[in-house]
Amino acid sequence: MASxxxxxxxxxAKRLHTAFERRIxxxxxxxxxxxxxxxxxxxxxLREKTRVEAADIRxxxxxxxxxxxLLRQLRGxxxxxxxxxxYLVQRIDNCSQELSGADTGDYSTVPxxxxxxxxxxxxxxxxxxxxxxxxxxTITTMSHDVQLGNITFxxxxxxxxxxxxxxxxxxxxxxTPVSEExxxxxxxxxxxxxxxxxxxxxxxxxxxKAYADGRLYDCCLLINSILQTxxxxxxxxxxxxxxxxxxxxxxxxxxxxxxxDDRFCCFACDRTMCRGxxxxxxxxxxxxxxxxxxxxxxxxxxxxxSCHELxxxxxxxxxxxxxxxxxxxxxxxxxxxxxxxxxxAQLCIDCAKSLAEEQTPCDSCLMHGHMGCALIAFGYPVLNxxxxxxxxxxRGRQHxxxxxGWHHVGLFHPAQTEGDAxxxxxxxxxxxxxxxxxxxxxxxxxxLTMVNSQQLAALVGENS
Amino acid sequence: MAKRTAKKTIDVLWLNxxxxxxxxxxRVPDGTTVEQLRKKKLPENDSESCTIRVNRDxxxxxxxxxxxxxxxxxxxxxxxxx
Numbered sequence: 220m221a222s223x224x225x226x227x228x229x230x231x232a233k234r235l236h237t238a239f240e241r242r243i244x245x246x247x248x249x250x251x252x253x254x255x256x257x258x259x260x261x262x263x264x265l266r267e268k269t270r271v272e273a274a275d276i277r278x279x280x281x282x283x284x285x286x287x288x289l290l291r292q293l294r295g296x297x298x299x300x301x302x303x304x305x306y307l308v309q310r311i312d313n314c315s316q317e318l319s320g321a322d323t324g325d326y327s328t329v330p331x332x333x334x335x336x337x338x339x340x341x342x343x344x345x346x347x348x349x350x351x352x353x354x355x356x357t358i359t360t361m362s363h364d365v366q367l368g369n370i371t372f373x374x375x376x377x378x379x380x381x382x383x384x385x386x387x388x389x390x391x392x393x394x395t396p397v398s399e400e401x402x403x404x405x406x407x408x409x410x411x412x413x414x415x416x417x418x419x420x421x422x423x424x425x426x427x428k429a430y431a432d433g434r435l436y437d438c439c440l441l442i443n444s445i446l447q448t449x450x451x452x453x454x455x456x457x458x459x460x461x462x463x464x465x466x467x468x469x470x471x472x473x474x475x476x477x478x479x480d481d482r483f484c485c486f487a488c489d490r491t492m493c494r495g496x497x498x499x500x501x502x503x504x505x506x507x508x509x510x511x512x513x514x515x516x517x518x519x520x521x522x523x524x525s526c527h528e529l530x531x532x533x534x535x536x537x538x539x540x541x542x543x544x545x546x547x548x549x550x551x552x553x554x555x556x557x558x559x560x561x562x563x564a565q566l567c568i569d570c571a572k573s574l575a576e577e578q579t580p581c582d583s584c585l586m587h588g589h590m591g592c593a594l595i596a597f598g599y600p601v602l603n604x605x606x607x608x609x610x611x612x613x614r615g616r617q618h619x620x621x622x623x624g625w626h627h628v629g630l631f632h633p634a635q636t637e638g639d640a641x642x643x644x645x646x647x648x649x650x651x652x653x654x655x656x657x658x659x660x661x662x663x664x665x666x667l668t669m670v671n672s673q674q675l676a677a678l679v680g681e682n683s
Numbered sequence: 684m685a686k687r688t689a690k691k692t693i694d695v696l697w698l699n700x701x702x703x704x705x706x707x708x709x710r711v712p713d714g715t716t717v718e719q720l721r722k723k724k725l726p727e728n729d730s731e732s733c734t735i736r737v738n739r740d741x742x743x744x745x746x747x748x749x750x751x752x753x754x755x756x757x758x759x760x761x762x763x764x765x
Contacts, residue, residue, distance in 0.1 A: 341739035411763030420764035425700045436739055437700055440757045450762030 224336075228343065231351040231358060232336035234381060239329045239433050241385040250310040257303040264296040330433040338436040346439070356381045358435075361397060362443040365409070370460050372409055373398040377442055379435065389427065390416070394442065402460040405469050410453035410460070411445060420450050472496040472508060487511035487523050501533030502526060502550070512536065527552045540564035543581065544574070558591030566593055575599040693750040697724060700757045701733065711748060718744035720754065733758045 271289045276282045330338070342349040342360045349360045358379040365372040374397040383391040393415040396408045411418045419426055422441045429437040449457050459474060466476030470493035483497045484490065486505035497506040503526045515522035515536045521529045522536060530539035531550035541548055543564050555571035557563070566574070566581060574581055575597035580588070588600060595601055691713040697720075698706045711720060717735055721744075725733070735742055736755050748754065 337739060344740070418764045420762050422761035422763070425761075429700065432706065434698075437698070437755060437757065440734075441700055441761060444758055444761040445763045448760040448762050450764055452764045 225340065228336055228339045228349075231339045231349060232332060234351055234353075234356075235339065235358060235435065236330070236332045236335040238381040238384045239335070242387050243329060250307065250314055253303060253307050253310060257300070257307065260296065260299040260303050264293075264300055267293050267296045334433075338434070341436045342439060345436075346443075360439055362394075362446050365446050367410065367447075367449045367457055370402055370457065372396065372446075372460075373401050375409070375446055377439055379439075389430065391430065392417075392438070392442065394446070404455045404459045404474070407455040409446060410449055410455055410457050413454045417442060417445060418454065419445060420452070470496055472510070485511055487515075498535060500526075500535055502528035502531050502535075507535065530554075542567040542570055544570035555593040555596065557593035559589060559593075568597075572597045693748065695720075695748050695751065696753045698753065698755040699724070700755060701728075715748050716744065717742045717746045717748065717754070720748065721756070725756065732760070 271293055274285065274289055276286045276289075339349050339358075346360045346362065349358065351358055358381065360377050360379075362375045362377060364374055376393075376395050376397055378393045378395070380388075380391055380393070394409070394412055394417045395415050401408050406414050409417075411420065419441075422445045426438050426441050429435075429441065455474065467479045468477040468482050468491050469475070470477055471490040472492055473496055475493045475495070477491070477493050481494060483492045483494060483506050485492055485497060485508035486500075486503065487507055488511050490508065492506070492508050497508050498512065499505070500507050500522070503523055505523070507522050511522045512535050519537065521527075528534055528550040529552075530537055530548075532538060532548050534550070539548055539551065539554065541564060542554075544566055547567065549567045553567050553569075554565040555568050557565055571581075571593050575594040578599060581594065588595070590601065592599065592601075692710045693713050693715075694708055694710055696706060697709050717737060718730070721728075721730065721735055730744065734757050736757070737746060737748070738753050739755070742754075
């Protein structure tokens, strides 16, 4: 420093130099950040150990299960201590590595006081200002004027937080506009700025390297270059900064400015939207956004949890197939669920009740009366070997039973008689009886069908 | 026989803030100008795309380098993101 020393610059330089020195030690001290977590995990382990020791474990089945449960809990706490310890060891190793590398290489990570002074002087020369705020412990400089396209943003403060620098925190600076007239869209005062945080994009690695090397001046140059450039993937598109309208809200999907009267809220996520980004759901009578609808479609669930109209005519998520009996579309809550043919069009509850009362099988299924049949819930008899007629007439057509279910007589071989069908049925019944001898479910079914057995007997008598 | 004189060289610090931002000490012939060094180190970049500073001062292309000079290259356009 041959020329006359500027006292103001020297004051700032000294503070900066101190911050860089403390940064080396700061990295060493931050390893203790993990100690609270370690303490908590260890105390938890000790408490659990006490509980396990005090537990009254009996040599019974229940006692053994309780012992297993306690051991699993104890293991959880031991693992937590182990994980925290492993992390601490890693932090210590990293810190040791940083400290051993701090004084090697061509450029020290602790710039000398002279170098700090030169950097402060260069910042003042480049940007016209470099101020120290002793209360906030910050150094503030300014970018050059920023103009992107035909939009003038003006200058930006670049505020270096020395406390964060000492902690080696990579979010060590904030960028804020100088002028209150700076174009703003929501929280963004620049296409690549959001709440004072600059997205560095292509400059990230260069800034990180300059920061690590203690080259604050180079960091500020790069920040300035980023502000001067409109990148491909901004927070906010540049042309949105050109509007002068004073909107009340901003659409949270497309960012369009919205006045109060044009504001819509998605009923599912409660976000503010413009008219173009919502659809009116006739089922719930409310507005829903595209994102919530897409999520609902992907998961096949109602877009609003309170909706019971999934699959109705008005539903945006999907429309159910028509009931094969009444040919109407019904929401999910009005459908009888058939487990035998779950992928086919489902009967509505009213039609299922009707068929069950008439003891008429539904056309599309030949397994009616088997477990899983939707009609059973409405009184249709559960059919098993005890009450299963070999032949039944339904809707004016005769059906014979095959071991795979009911079939229209026309589907059988012309030579096959009713007697053949009965023999087939009996053989199948004997097979089922042998298999289900200890079947609790079978006993349940038999209990259910006791009530209907008289009706079925009448039916069988009618068809024999 | 004429005596050969060794070409004099100087050591300078080259700092490229583009991309990784590496710094390296390099040896260049005495009398090398800023533009000559730029062409040698950044042949694919034109002079308009970056700002070259010597000892943190903007340098002229014809400025001759001296021993111990710190030459930094900062791109004028660095695309941010979101």
